[in-house]
Amino acid sequence: MTVGKVTHIQRLHMETGDHSTYQRLFQLLPEGVCVVNGSGRVDYVNEAFITLFQLEVQQIMGKSVFQVAGDELMLEAFKKKKRMVGTVLDKTRGTRLTATVVPMWEADSFCGILAFYQREGNTLGSPTGEVVPLKQDPSWEIELNPHFSTIIGNNQRFKRVLAKAQKAAGVSSTVLLRGESGTGKELVAKAIHRSSERKGEPFVKINCGAIPPNLLESELFGHEQGAFTGALRRRIGKFEEVGKGTLFLDEIGDLPLEMQVKLLRALQEKEFERVGGNEVLTCEARIIAATHRDLETMVAQGLFREDLFYRLQVIPVEIPSLRERREDILLLSTYFLERMSRQLESTVTSMEKEVQDAFEAYHWPGNIRELENLMERMLVLAEGEQLTLADVPPHISEIYELQMPVAAAPSLINLTAAGQIATWEEYEKHIVQQAIRTFGSFNAAGKALGVTHKTIAAKARKYRLVE
Ligand SMILES: Nc1ncnc2c1ncn2[C@@H]1O[C@H](COP(=O)(O)OP(=O)(O)OP(=O)(O)O)[C@@H](O)[C@H]1O
Known part of the structure; x- marks a missing residue:
């Protein structure tokens, strides 16, 4: 059996809505088969799998790939969405099993993993028994480095976002991360920094929305002694602290207009001064900004400078919501x-x-x-x-x-095999007949149905249930 494109199996599954067809096929195989769905849960294992791994079905069904101990190959294939061939330990015999693990796709959407296991020496997909080299399907595979591949998510759009962010790590252009609160913007910013040439330099974050506007300038650019009441000594700001590292400007949409001008100068001219100082300092940092706000609307409303907006979004990265x-x-x-x-x-x-x-x-x-x-x-x-x-x-x-x-609640009405409903009178006749049979008298049947014995008697006559 050659393990290559498995979309047809998945399509079968999708179309029929049940697994029975491929389950029957897989039961015939001497190889252990395990199917993991797109959410990373074990959806199916065949008899051979159970025998190979000496497991009870309930020990494995529904388990997450993160919980299936010892099968790093499966986990790796799931995270990277790559076909992989390797070996896993057969704990019962202490020998190795050859595993062929294949991602399944439907259109451009990842649907899960199909894995085959057999005792060493006869690799699936290769008549000679040689281990098939790991090959990537360029249309689907996105090679993420460990800083990005450890960010959890299998959604194809999300993977593309990560791939774009990873590309951005290779250059120093300003990145604007957009997405709702809690979508992982900071996580991505850190991954960009750690994947970049600046990884040995600091990663410094400032939340522009959390600092009172009157303190923001000093937080960003620092101040000289005596620059304002309470400025007892010189203090360096984030731009100086970060040096050649990455400055993460979180909630950039909350930056007051007057600070937007100063930030623009730092980004454009690569220069800034401490508050109350004359010394011109050079800005060498790489800037990553983030916001959950609709900056285009803010620009239209005059709340965000258009020039700064375009300066920030050299590389826009939109992180999808959950x-x-x-x-x-x-x-x-x-x-x-x-x-x-x-x-x-x-x-x-x-x-x-x-x-x-x-x-x-x-x-x-x-x-x-x-x-x-x-x-x-x-x-x-x-x-x-x-x-x-x-x-x-x-x-x-x-x-x-x-x-x-x-529909999950049991229905009181039995439709005909063709799905047709009966007439009102047919139901009524059936109900009355059933009640008289069960309760033995008009009185008891009437009580059970919540009507008088006279009603039951009249219906019984109408439907010729009694002589
Ligand atoms: N894909 C992911 N995998 C694992 N953890 C994640 C993922 N995305 C986000 N998280 C976690 O969710 C939390 C929120 O993420 P993060 O702070 O990066 O979001 P954010 O978009 O920057 O939020 P905010 O806009 O509110 O600052 C963090 O604890 C982060 O580690």
Whole structure:
């Protein structure tokens, strides 16, 4: 069996809505097969897999790739979305298994991983049994360095954003990171810095929205002794502190207009002075700015200088909200659960399916920060080994419960095989007949149905249920 393009398997899965067709095919294979969905959870394993790894089905089904200990190849392939061939330890025999791990795609969307395992010596996809060299499919693969590949997310758009940010690391141009609060702008800014030539220099952050406007100039550019009341000695600002490093100007949309002029000069002319000083200092820093604000509208309203806007957004990088990359919700929540469970030494090691569904249904206005903080709170407060819907705060679980399909409740009406509904009278006849049979008298049947015995008697006559 050649393991190459696996989109047809995934399409089969998508179209039929069940796994039974490929499950039956995979059951026939002597190789162990494991299918991981786009959220990183094990969706399917065949008999051979269970035998090879000496596992119980329930020990592996639904588990996250972050939880499947010992299979780094699978984790790596999942993170990098690359086809990989390698070996994993067969714990039961102490020998190695050859693993072929292939990403699955539907259109340009990553759908999961298909992995094959067999005892060494006969690699899938190669009739000669040689290990197939790792090959990248250039249309999909984005080679991210470890600073970026460790940022969690499988959404294709998000991956492209990371790839763009990584490219930006190779130059010194100003980057403008845009995205809602908590989407990971600072994380990306740090990854750019760490991947750049400036990595040995400082990364300095200033939150332009958190500093009172009258102190902002001194925070950015420093001040001389006596520059203003309370300036008892010279103090250097962020531009001096950062030197040749990266200056991260967070919440740049909150910068007051008069400071925008001064910042523009520092960026354009690469010069600045400390407040109250005459010495002209050189700005050598690389600037990364970030905002959750709509700067175009602010420019139109005269609240943000157009020249500064264009100066900042030499390389614009737009980070999608968590809502726009829903497939990452489970991935991130499992990642945080794993990480925090270890850090907090919590007994909780998993979450029930309903918690996952509730998370996926929620709109996450606070994005990844909200998810991260929520997971910590839930882990601290929960008892037992599994997070349940009862552990989820009501503002999240209620949305999920409201969205639950009504059809989930057992229906009182049985439709015909063709899906047709019967007439009112046919239902009425059936109900009355059933009640008389069950309760034995008009009186008892009437009581059960909440009508009088006279009504039951009249209906019985109407439908010729009695002589
Ligand atoms: N893809 C990710 N993987 C793992 N953790 C993430 C990811 N994105 C964000 N986080 C975490 O979420 C939190 C918020 O991220 P960050 O501070 O970078 O967001 P931000 O967009 O800069 O927010 P703000 O606009 O409010 O400053 C951080 O703890 C960060 O580590």
